[in-house]
Amino acid sequence: MSGLILKDVSKTFAGKRVVDKISLTLNQPGVYGLLGTNGAGKTTTIRMLLSIITKDSGEITWNGAPVDRKTVNFGYLPEERGVYPKVKIFDQLMYFAELKGMSREAATSAIQKWAKRLKVEEYLNMPAEKLSKGNQQKIQFMTAVIHNPDLIVLDEPFSGLDPVNTDILKNIIIDLVRQGKFIIMSAHQMATIEEFCTDILILNRGKTVLQGNLKDIKAAYPANRVQIDTNKNIDQFLKDFKIENSKNNQYTLKITDEKSAHDLLQKLVDNKIQIDKFEIMKPTLNDIFIEKVGASNEIK
Amino acid sequence: MLGKLLKYDLRAIYKPLSIFYGIVIGCTLLTQLFATINSDSFFIIFCKEFFKGAAIGFSIGAIINNAMNIWAYFRQNLYGDRGYLMHTLPISRNTLLASKFITATITSFTTIALGIACVLIVNGSTSETLTIIRDNFVTSLQIALVFYLEIIFVIQCGISGTIIGHRFNYNKIALSIAFGFGFFIIFNVITTAILLFWGYADPSMAWIFGSVVPPNANIEDAMHTAFNFASVIYIVYIAGLYALNTHLLKQGIDLD
Secondary structure, three states: OOOEEEEEEEEEEOOEEEEEEEEEEEOOOEEEEEEEOOOOOHHHHHHHHOOOOOOOEEEEEEOOEEOOOOOOOEEEEOOOOOOOOOOEHHHHHHHHHHHOOOOHHHHHHHHHHHHHHOOOHHHOOOEHHHOOHHHHHHHHHHHHHOOOOOEEEEEOOOOOOOHHHHHHHHHHHHHHHHOOOEEEEEOOOHHHHHHHOOEEEEEEOOEEEEEEEHHHHHHOOOOOEEEEEEOOOOHHHOOOOEEEEEEOOEEEEEOOOHHHHHHHHHHHHHOOOOEEEEEEEOOOHHHHHHHHHOOOOOOO | OHHHHHHHHHHHHHHHHHHHHHHHHHHHHHHHHHHOOOOOOHHHHHHHHHHHHHHHHHHHHHHHHHHHHHHHHHHHHHOOOOHHHHOOOOOOHHHHHHHHHHHHHHHHHHHHHHHHHHHHHHOOOHHHHHHHHHHOHHHHHHHHHHHHHHHHHHHHHHHHHHHHHHHHHOOOHHHHHHHHHHHHHHHHHHHHHHHHHHHHHOHHHHHHHOOOOOOOOOHHHHHHHHHHHHHHHHHHHHHHHHHHHHHHHHOOOOOO
């Protein structure tokens, strides 16, 4: 079978099971999201996948063969510790590119191409410690993708990036998927995961609490909110609802079922209220995550 | 891939070593310069002795620096922050280990060769030195080889200590040092025990422990035998430690 498969992978540290029989399949190009609270086992899973730490049991295969760093062309963006602070950017990129099998000429060309795309050309001759966190993150990203890997593991790729650079990186990730890359992404922001991921795995205390295609998961949940935008105050019609947010005649309401939303819409129409927007909304990934994990929405 | 990795490893170790090399060569040249000046001036004699001491001191410092840099570099690359990316490169752990070992053999060789040359030069004229070496060529070579192998052995002890220490306590260095030092002590005790028993069996070998040897014993032959034995046993220890390191790395590395 093609792609990446983790089957019943487990790891115990000092008698504590930190990853318990996790399985996932990434059999076509796309982004697979790993979610979980602090200590859920996301980073341990990634490190087992990359052979940075050894698994106690289970199987990890790539295109049907056990994962081996000599046969799988990995790209890894660690959450931290991915740059050498004292070394010049160009030198460390060249170091990794050459050790990933590129010729010096090909590496130079790739460094220039990526530096231009990520707008870090002016920093190539500076040591990493002189760069801002955001620019260091972009250098880490370059290290991960410079050798055109098949499987890319991104641990918090948007950490430290401003909105402009976040947008640049998002476009690059979209392009990588178009090029047929397999990407595993762990991220803080639920919105980011929702934007990119086709499949997700939510971990809690080392165990899988939810897994599958993101669209299917969301479809299985009933609508739980309504957003209304009107030309005047409609508080009098909302007595039976819990109002989550209300500002300038814009409302977000909690609903228990879709019928109550339809009844409300009917009531507003009957009373000739001008409605600019009335949207029945499915739960966000954040809602699903909180429900499943039962913890705060401040994840990871 | 070994070639590329070796290039970077050698560069990393030679970078700090080159400072020592420069000082050693500079001090040696200055010692020779002051030696050519025929003067009883205190300043000239002081300068000559000062640069001679500095040349010898920095030669020893270079050997120590070489070993410590190799240990630190090994630990940093395999178990430190650099390990996170190093272990995702398409390089097997055998290659990582082989590169560090070859680097140690090359840098130790050049460092010891430079140190020996410097010590010989600053302690006498070049012609006198060459005569001594020529007259005792085999013994000189044997002593140099044993010293070289001992340095490689010490470096290997440190690397084995780092690997085993890490397996026990993840990222704390104290246990790694204890294991490295433990290997060094254990192997030296074994060597001493072998030589002691050998000395009982063959009284001509008793000279090593300062005991009285039979009048008909050929001390020179016994010395050659002892140096050959030392070379062989260091090679066996180095090979044994290398095999142990390979085996342990094959079992995997857990970075915290």
